[in-house]
Amino acid sequence: MMKILPSILSAHFAYLADEVHDVARDVDMIHVDVMDGRFVPNITMGANVVEALKRESKVAQDVHLMVEEPIHLLPDFLAAGADMISVHVEACKHVHRAIQIIKEGGAKAGVALNPATPAAVLDSILRDVDYVLIMTVDPGFGGQRFIPSMLHKIRAVARMIQEKQVPVKIEVDGGINSETLPLCLEAGAELFVAGSAIFNAEDRHAAIETLLRSAQEK
Numbered sequence: 192m193m194k195i196l197p198s199i200l201s202a203h204f205a206y207l208a209d210e211v212h213d214v215a216r217d218v219d220m221i222h223v224d225v226m227d228g229r230f231v232p233n234i235t236m237g238a239n240v241v242e243a244l245k246r247e248s249k250v251a252q253d254v255h256l257m258v259e260e261p262i263h264l265l266p267d268f269l270a271a272g273a274d275m276i277s278v279h280v281e282a283c284k285h286v287h288r289a290i291q292i293i294k295e296g297g298a299k300a301g302v303a304l305n306p307a308t309p310a311a312v313l314d315s316i317l318r319d320v321d322y323v324l325i326m327t328v329d330p331g332f333g334g335q336r337f338i339p340s341m342l343h344k345i346r347a348v349a350r351m352i353q354e355k356q357v358p359v360k361i362e363v364d365g366g367i368n369s370e371t372l373p374l375c376l377e378a379g380a381e382l383f384v385a386g387s388a389i390f391n392a393e394d395r396h397a398a399i400e401t402l403l404r405s406a407q408e409k
């Protein structure tokens with residue numbers, strides 16, 4: 192089952208609750224980009240925003256931690272009510288420990304891979320995670336252009352999942368729009384993060400419809 196996850200990175204931060212309510216009419220999960228100013232150049236938001244939005248809306252939250260050594264932050268995000276949490280393999284010395292903490296905290300655990308990180312790194316991780324987040328741009332900013340060679344990586348990860356027969360989902364993030372979504376879907380992705388394609392549109396409902404339609408046209 193494919194899903195669209197609006198990334199609130201491109202929402203109007205001064206009206207965040209309204210922005211979330213706007214998209215929550217059409218989706219059951221949003222994507223929350225947490226940036227620390229070290230792993231990536233920007234600083235965005237922390238667990239307090241997840242908690243505040245949980246109080247405002249029933250929509251599930253997928254938290255993408257673009258944070259160096261994120262383990263110390265996991266208890267706060269779990270207590271805040273994050274439903275899915277991903278950590279970057281490039282940022283984590285002890286990936287399995289992070290995955291264990293996330294799962295024991297009751298959330299789905301994911302690992303995120305930068306575009307330059309090869310799929311082979313998943314060999315010793317795939318059995319332990321619920322999802323793999325394949326970055327289709329270098330993380331740090333919304334509104335960047337999709338990197339086409341990531342389609343090979345999506346296919347490679349889909350093959351690994353099939354070979355190992357594990358129930359792992361592939362999520363893609365960065366430059367997802369009605370042109371790139373069907374390509375990623377065909378390659379094996381199931382969860383589609385879209386920031387600017389949704390929040391830069393005047394009519395978010397129509398933007399989400401356009402993305403969903405692009406999947407059917409394929």
Ligand SMILES: O=C(CO)[C@H](O)[C@H](O)COP(=O)(O)O
Nearest residue numbers: 330331333334365366386387
């Ligand atoms: O993780 C991210 C950036 O690091 C965002 O989730 C992503 O960039 C979404 O924005 P867009 O759809 O505009 O590319």
Ligand SMILES: [Fe+2]
Nearest residue numbers: 224255364384
């Ligand atoms: Fe993200």
